[in-house]
Amino acid sequence: MNKKYIFTGAILFGVSALAVAVYFATNGFDGRGVAFTSGGDSSDTSPAYKTLLPQGRTIDSLGGWKRVSPPESDPAYAYADTVDGAAITVSEQSVPKDFEDNVDGHVASLANSYNATDKIDAGGVAVYIGSSAKGPQSIIFTKNNLLILIKSYSKVSNESWTKYIQSLT
Secondary structure, eight states, X not given: OOHHHHHHHHHHHHHHHHHHHHHHHHTTOOSSSSOOOOOSOGGGOSOSSOOOOBTTOOTGGGXXXXXXXXXXXXXXXXXXXXXXXXXXXXXXXXXXXXXXXXXXXXXXXXXXXXXXXXXXESSSOEEEEEEOTTSOEEEEEEETTEEEEEEESSOOOHHHHHHHHHHBO
């Protein structure tokens, strides 16, 4: 695999992950619940691409979309939710053009670069999980041409991750 693609993907993922963390840290999301205050440019609060949400849920019930990428970057949006009582943030963006020649390979390399090396199958979706010794987890996968990053603030079981990811429609 071309190191240029891995490096580009790692940079893109890192910027998105950092943007999610900074956004929620500065806008009232404290990791204990799903509520956060709205902020930023209200004209840019809805993705122009098709997104995924947990089945039976609306974006309004999840607190709305928040753009978490810089204005000059490809758009990435996030919402807050919970899985088994663990607060999570879910960031979605279109699969980067650099990944299109081998999406699965690029996602696997990107996950590896972030030590998300535990791989599970969520109904045909390859999901990479990285776990911190203190509990937080990073989840990386693609579904419906979206690159999705989920950050949990405490440990969630693989079974619960599988159910949550399968519920994204």
